[in-house]
Amino acid sequence: LAKTTQPISMDSYEGQEVNITCSHNNIATNDYITWYQQFPSQGPRFIIQGYKTKVTNEVASLFIPADRKSSTLSLPRVSLSDTAVYYCLVGEISGGYQKVTFGTGTKLQVIP
C-alpha cells in the first residue's frame, strides 16, 4: 500500500478556497486516490475519489497530475463546519472495495 504524506495542519478563513496536497510517490498502477473527512469522535466520511486528471462532485474537486505522485483536494468556499481532519488514501480496488491505509491526515481549521 502506497504511503501518503500530507501537511499536518492548515488554517483558512471562511469563504476561501482550500487546497490540500497529498504526496504518494510510490503509488501503484492499480491504485485509486480517495479523500475522507473526519469530525471528532465520528467515523470518516467519503469526499471524493479519482484515478487521474480531475474529478469534481458537489462538495469538492480532486486534481491529479499525469505522474499521479501527488493529488490535491480542493474545497471551494469553506465554512466553519468544514473544520475537520482530511485524509488522503491510496489503494487498489479489488472485489469492489478499496483496501486503504490511513495516513496522518490534515487538520483543517476554518477561522471566522
Add this chain to the structure above:
Amino acid sequence: GAVVSQHPSRVICKSGTSVKIECRSLDFQATTMFWYRQFPKKSLMLMATSNEGSKATYEQGVEKDKFLINHASLTLSTLTVTSAHPEDSSFYICSAGRLAGVDNEQFFGPGTRLTVL
C-alpha cells in the same frame, strides 16, 4: 442510503472482561467489512478485514485471539475484545463497502468508544 451503524456507541468495562461491538450495514449488503482502531489525536489503524462466511484477515501486529471478528451475515460483523485491558481503550470504527457501489467508497460507522478501567 448506505448507512453503517455500530452498537454500542460507548462502553465502559472492567479490566479482564470481554466486550462485543456490532457493525451493521443497514440498507445494503456488505460482503467485506473492515475494523479500525483510533487512539486520541491519531489516525485510523486497520486491524482486520472481515469477509462474510470466512475467517477475518488480520493486519500485522493485531492479535487474532484477542480481537475476535465474526461476519455471520451480509449485514453484520462483530468485534469482540477479549479480556480487555486499559491499553485496549480506544475508538473502534468499522466500515463496509457496497458491492457495485458508486466510487467504490467505504461507508464508515459512527465508531464505538471503549474505555477499560
